[in-house]
Amino acid sequence: MISFKNDYSEGALPYVMEALLKTNMEQTVGYGDDEYTAEAIATIKEKIKCDDCYIRLLVGGTQTNLLTIAHSLRPHEAVIAPTTGHISVHEAGAIEATGHKVIEIPTENGKLDVESVRKMVELHMDFHMVQPKMVYISNPTEIGTIYSKEELKSLSDYCKEAGLYLYLDGARMASALTSEKNDIAIEDYAKYTDAFYLGGTKCGLLFGEALVLINKELRQHNFIHITKQRGATLAKGRLLGVQFKELFTGNRYEEVGKHSNEMAMMIKRACLAQNIELKTDSYTNQQFPILPNVMIDELGKKYRYEFWEKVDDKTSVIRFVTSWATKKEDVEELIKDIEVLSKKYL
Structure with a gap:
């Protein structure tokens, strides 16, 4: 059988596997405090042209979404997402299981726009209802479409105006960045979102997502403790560091x-x-x-x-x-x- 079922059927890019094998017998400290993770984070910061951010290498997309959303919201707060969003239909209610409602907006193209988000916010003004606090989008979307720079900037501007966090799921970010219709540079995500992640699992790694927290409010609450508490701090953290260091060398991600x-x-x-x-x-x-x-x-x-x-x-x-x-x-x-x-x- 020839598989076109997903983009993670195979193991990993050959140079990633070679790097893992080459470093296999090295002794490093655990939990992401190793030199490979430090190098990977430094490389990503340089790539996105943002030194003032917090980056954490995590294992999978659902884990990354759950940690970011649950960590960012207070108990009465909710996240807005498209009905086709990954957190809406592909994560077995992971967000709801943390006590946070996912407010879904139907779309024809998988993308949210300012007007649809504004209407949903205005529908939730009553204190008897949950309070929207975050907007979740993905690029590409779950149905393959992409945001333009103007669309991303418009959402960003509205979220700042309305006091909402804008969080972008970049599980297939490599595909978005190199689409013939794309006009968003990788550094734009650091400009226009409060948090985003660069996908690795669906972009050539064995596993791994690089979460980037831009907004200082999201960095104040001991994120490392949250990742540990929820079982998301990999003991052999260097396995993530080695992989991301290789993937973001030169133009490999693109x-x-x-x-x-x-x-x-x-x-x-x-x-x-x-x-x-x-x-x-x-x-x-x-x-x-x-x-x-x-x-x-x-x-x-x-x-x-x-x-x-x-x-x-x-x-x-x-x-x-x-x-x-x-x-x-x-x-x-x-x-x-x-x-x-x-x-x-x-």
Whole structure:
């Protein structure tokens, strides 16, 4: 089977594995106090052009979202998110389990805008209700779309005006940064958000996310104690440090996203050439073709994909995801099969 199911099917980038093996027998202190973690953090600060921030290397995306949101909010406060947001549908109620409500906003493109957030804030003025305090977005979104710099800045300006934290989930940040439609530089995230993270798990690492806390209010409450209390402080913290040090050397992070996007755009162009409708106009590494169920079943004999949603009794949306490890020849094979099956079923 050829997998287009997710962007973490394989282990890790070869140079990451080589670095882990090379340093395997070194003795370092634990819990992220090692020299590799320090170097990784320094490299990331230089990359985002922000020395005045707190960076913590964590293991996974759900863990990172839970820690950031639960740490930032008081018991009566809530977080606003799109209905398609990762914290809304892919984290088994992790945020709600900490006692914080996720206020969901329906969107057509997976993105929040100032007007929709403003309306939701105004709906929660009564003291009988939870108080919105954070806005959660992701880039790319869960459906492959991306924010423009103007959209990000507008949300940032409104959040400052309304006294809200703006938190950005960057699980697939490498893909967003290198999308042909992107105009946001990596340092812009440090300018326009209160907190964000740079994804590693879906961008070529065995595991790992780099959480960046910009707003000083979020750095005042002993974040390291929160990570330890919630089981998120890895004893062998150098495993994160080594990986992120390698990933952010030179332009490697961008190279990961560039390859992922190029493979995905080949699939997108092939679908459009066969008049296959796509659920979203994605220019990142996730593509969502709308296909007859019989065609999906045929593809499933050879390829792994993610079932996304049912359209009607005969049609559904599936998701193809590409990664740093996606082989061009596998994409070309998928394209040939799409062409053949399209003639048969469309």
